[in-house]
Amino acid sequence: MGQTVWSGAHGSGAKLSKSNLLLSALGSDLPASWVREVHLRPRQVLCEQGEPLDTVYFLHSGVVSKLAIFQDGTEIECVLVGREGAVGAMAALGLRSGLTRDVCHMEGVASAVDADLFRSAVQNSNHMSGIVLGYCAWKMSCAIRNGACNALHPIEQRLAKWILTCCDVLEQSEISLSQEVFAKMLGAQRSSVNIILQRFRSEGLIELGRSRLTLVDRQKLIRRSCECYADLKVMEQEISGGMGEIREPAPRRPEEPRVWTLNGQTSPSVR
Numbered sequence: 019m020g021q022t023v024w025s026g027a028h029g030s031g032a033k034l035s036k037s038n039l040l041l042s043a044l045g046s047d048l049p050a051s052w053v054r055e056v057h058l059r060p061r062q063v064l065c066e067q068g069e070p071l072d073t074v075y076f077l078h079s080g081v082v083s084k085l086a087i088f089q090d091g092t093e094i095e096c097v098l099v100g101r102e103g104a105v106g107a108m109a110a111l112g113l114r115s116g117l118t119r120d121v122c123h124m125e126g127v128a129s130a131v132d133a134d135l136f137r138s139a140v141q142n143s144n145h146m147s148g149i150v151l152g153y154c155a156w157k158m159s160c161a162i163r164n165g166a167c168n169a170l171h172p173i174e175q176r177l178a179k180w181i182l183t184c185c186d187v188l189e190q191s192e193i194s195l196s197q198e199v200f201a202k203m204l205g206a207q208r209s210s211v212n213i214i215l216q217r218f219r220s221e222g223l224i225e226l227g228r229s230r231l232t233l234v235d236r237q238k239l240i241r242r243s244c245e246c247y248a249d250l251k252v253m254e255q256e257i258s259g260g261m262g263e264i265r266e267p268a269p270r271r272p273e274e275p276r277v278w279t280l281n282g283q284t285s286p287s288v289r
Contacts, residue, residue, distance in 0.1 A: 038076040040103045040153055041129055047143045052135050058082075058126040064105050065116040074106040074136045080126020081187050083203055084118040084161070093119070094168060094205035095180075096161040100187035103153055109133040110140040110150045123195055159253055167246040173206050174214050175244035180204060181224070181231065182239060182247055191233040218242070 041048070058064075058080050065071055067087045075082075081100050085093045096118055099105050105120045105128075114133075140146045167176060180203060184193050197215065201208040215231070218224045223239045225232040233239065240247060 038078050038101050038104070038129060040107070040149070041076040043149050044146050047146045048131065048136070048139050052131050052139075053129045054131075056128050056130045058122045058128055060122060060124050062122040064120040064122065065118075067116050067119045069116055071106055071109050071114055071116050072133050074104050074109055074131045074133055075128040076104045076131070077101045078127045078129065080128075081123050081184065083121050083123060085121060085203075087119050092205060093202055095203040096164055097157055098183055098187045099157070100189075102187070103157065106133060106136075107150060107157070108154055109137050110147075111154060112137070123199065156254060160250055163246055163250055163253070167244060168205065171244040171246065173204060173210055174217075175242065176204055177206075177211060177214050178218070178239050178243035179247040181233060182236070182243060183250075185233050185236075193231045193233075194229060195231070196229045 041053075056075070058075075058077075064073070064075055064082060067085075077099060078101055081098055082105050083095045084097050084099065084105070086096050087093055099120075106116075108117070140150050167179070177200065180200070181193065184195075185191055197211050198208050200215075201211040204211065215224065215226060218239070219226050221238070223233075223235050223242065225234055
């Protein structure tokens with residue numbers, strides 16, 4: 019996609035290489051003066067579980083994990099968010115405290131909006147309400163399915179699914195994260211994750227570097243993933259059909275990478 023030039027709270031001439039699709043779909047119903055640009059840091063916590071949800075972040079780059087935190091400190095990922103959506107969007111439903119710990123994995127840029135202002139805007143716009151409710155329904159459905167997946171499927175299948183999903187969200191084939199992060203997202207031991215990643219590499223599915231993974235053979239990795247990856251793709255297609263201007267261009271097979279269409283522009287697919 020081309021560059022998006024933001025004005026007002028973003029500063030004159032501030033440029034973002036990619037626009038957030040959800041924010042773009044909301045259009046002028048969300049006043050530009052309410053939106054400010056923020057830079058995200060690796061390991062930055064955007065919202066802590068149980069603490070006030072005071073800001074909504076529309077990512078333009080980077081990726082955020084929404085983590086469930088348990089009393090013993092264990093963390094496990096519920097869902098990923100990239101430039102297709104927003105962290106804190108459920109403020110529109112009346113939520114005022116975080117259900118998860120929302121953690122940035124890498125440097126990025128986001129547009130931030132006060133949660134109270136966002137809630138008010140959605141409640142007063144049928145256009146915004148339809149889009150935001152559809153987005154929240156999709157992410158909640160993903161979290162429910164991922165919870166069942168974590169309980170039922172072996173770590174190898176879940177790791178394959180996570181790699182595929184992360185590449186989809188980032189819209190690229192390279193993930194610049196350590197194996198320790200992979201393990202934490204899956205609630206698994208790092209040693210177990212390392213063994214599986216080495217197996218994937220020996221089979222030609224991925225390449226590994228220092229804190230870097232490159233997806234080499236998507237179709238083979240899909241076959242190593244659990245059924246949840248394909249099922250979530252179908253779910254995404256069905257729910258996004260009711261999200262107004264954010265939509266899929268045409269029916270596709272579940273194993274194909276996500277391609278969003280927004281106002282005639284198509285996001286790049288992962289090769």
